[in-house]
Amino acid sequence: MNEHELRHLIAKVKRGALSRRGFIQRMVGLGLTAPLASQMLSYSGIAQAQAPSAYKPTKRGGGGALKVLWWQGATLLNPHFAVGTKDQEGSRIFYEPLVGWDNDGNMVPMLAAEIPTLQNGGLARDGKSVIWKLKKGVTWHDGMPFTADDVVFNWEYAADPATSTVSIGSYKDIKVVKLDSHTVRVEFPKPTPFWGDAFCSTRGMLIPKHLFDAYRGAKSRDAPTNLKPVGTGPYKFVDFKPGDMVRGVINTAYHEPNKPHFDSIEMKGGGDAVSAARAVLQTGEFDYAWNMQVEDEILLKLEDSGKGRAIITPGANIEHIQVNNTDPWTEVDGERSSAKTKHPLFGDAAVRRALNVLVDRGSVEKHIYGRTGIATANFLNNPPRFTSKNMKWEFNVDKANQLLDAAGWKRGSDGIRVKDGKKLKLVFQTSVNQPRQKTQAIIKQACQKAGIDLELKAVTAAVYFSSDVANPDTYLKFYTDLQMYTTTMTQPDPEVFMDQFCSWQIASKENKWQGRNPTRWKNDEYDKAWRAAENELDPVKRAALFIRMNDLVIENQVVIPVVYRPRVAAVSNRLRTSLSGWDNDLFNLRDWYREG
């Protein structure tokens, strides 16, 4: 799909021939994120549909206690230090950003009075600034008013390297100017197509200036409010035990009428995913459990008890196989898989293409992941209903055999193919994880039928995902022919995510294997497309570039996508949630309620 076709589709939405949601779903199918698709529409003058809130209760409180279970408990409650989602979720009970992202990729105003657009003057034509109007009459839990000073302070706090926030990436290059008591302008150093980062969603939760002002920089770790949050959110802080329990009580001065519904909230941490699912679906001790990394078979069995259900939210995690473009078995200048080498077998495109049709994604989905892992052909997220027209996956051993025969790979006496004295033997590594080992076995079986000898290797997750320079088994060193893991997209915009195939991100000894491109793939067209997308202000043109990048990666079999893994939550039958695959589970906690 190119720019022209995209414009055609947008025109259809304008005429009303295609629904807004239909358009977004189609874009997601092409490997774009919903927020990006939504941005394309608003840029083209199609107003963002303000999804009507499904919130029914007509008065504040009275809902009793909401009990949620996080099998990895929150360990800290300052959003600027929240590394993992567990900490972000814990902070999200008390803190709010200016806007969040709903499941259709729309911006949902939280502390912002309105969404900036070109039409309302919020967005600058040159893409170098955004004006945020803040909601008036909002107070912090201690009664102090929320103003533009707080927003400016959050920028100063997060951008200071001495504070060592994990949100620094979103704040270090921007400038924030206070225009009046409830308006700020965010200025970018260069035209920035994706402006919904600073002050938005997971990185945008705002902390109060009056309580953190004295604890900037190196003193940040001493702030008492790090552990006793005072935010603007629907629930006020009561008690926190790191790794175990976060408790909150209703904020009777919340800035939205009739919200929230529950009188108190408890977030219990610890344990394991299966028993968490049990506590919600089978015994009903809890109302909600997060991140159900549980085999679908077990989930289905637990759902039979009738107390709750699994809610599956499309997000952007993908289990994929990476194909090494360099030679992992020869050492050059003290490193294996050096970018100076070429892989001895994958140089032949037939081998890569054969591998691509030997991955039986259908069986992996059916026998291993079920609803929690859906077969896919695209590298970027891809819900099953909207499969990309550009890319298809198939499982076909005969085709693999044909491809290899045609390329001159002949079977030896042991059934393994040989060409020019090189045996078709590959080593395939992944982390120790039961579904992964099962997937490996399925692929090995198919490869055997095609005359490829696959040696399987499993590395403990603590080693495999570490950045330990001395260890040869990390995923970034990639000292094998193939490897498999899940990559997660943490931001609604694909720009940062897609830089993992750029040539300047190649992991090497020189950058201490910090580069994010372990496949060491190098492609000028891809590099150029990424650079162009970085500065392209027209979201439609930019989307076309991302689609092209996705297709390049798949066409060249740099990676072989296996399954797309949506988010799974266990929810009790009476609880009504508001979930999004582009934001935290609790992003819209204010809208949660229990049906009577």
Place this chain on the structure above:
Amino acid sequence: MSRYLLRQLLYVIPSVIGISIVLFTVLALAPGDPFEELATNPAIPAEVRANLRAKFGLDDPIYQRYFRWFGAMVQGDWGFSFASRVNVDDLILGRLPVTLFVIGSSLLLALVVALPVGVLAATRPYSVFDQIASTLALMGFALPTFCTGLLLILVFSIYLDWLPFVYRADISATGWRWYWEHFRQAIMPVAVLGFFQGASWTRYVRSAVLDVIRLDYVTTARSKGLAERVVVVKHVVRNAMIPVVTLVGLQLPAIFGGAIVTEQIFRVPGIGSLLITAILANDTPVIMAVTFVLSCLVIVINLLTDVLYGWLDPRISYR
């Protein structure tokens, strides 16, 4: 006596230092990076990680880090958790009451079961009661806690729906309800740990009492015409307890270590589950503090039992 104590104390110092060196080196050499999550997250620039590593002194050579840690520890500073960004002692102190309660009551339960059962079984060796008690003790000893824990959950929480299986440290109820809720949720973890511990202690008590009951002085006591109850309680058990006391004493550090697996299964927020989360997050200061405290406890309690032993049996002299 005091010279003996002093000498024993002097022995403690080098062993504590030795243990801390071993623990520190092993942890420093172990794979894993506390800021690993930062490394795999593309939105976080590499400088943040480098900055944090520098701030927490992770890039310095091991021996420097060790001396810094040791110096701080001597001054009572247990370190600073990477994951929670709070002082380690706060974390540990926050978890201590729950562990003390759960593990303490399970040890009590174990004693309450093991003492009478072991003594009764020994006074009537090879009777039906002894056979049943021995069989049950062997079973309890052989079944690991994660197995009995899951079984209890399955039976009492899922099929019968009587007891909760998620342990909550702070229960909002007040008065009698508060005690009742605490009791209800503690039943299963306490039972799992108590019976496991009790099973092995029953065996020890039984064999200790059996050893003593055949001695001549017991026969003398009996022939004096003392009631059987008095013979057993006053003369047999008291002497048989010496090895048992040592054994129980040596297991006391478990109170602080918590029963790691059981705490994980029932989500008991104790020291054991703190250790597990810390290990998973590569939060070295916390791992170091917890393991170090445990090993120190073993040493100190060893010392105490040495002293106690001599006090219980004056024939053992301090030299």
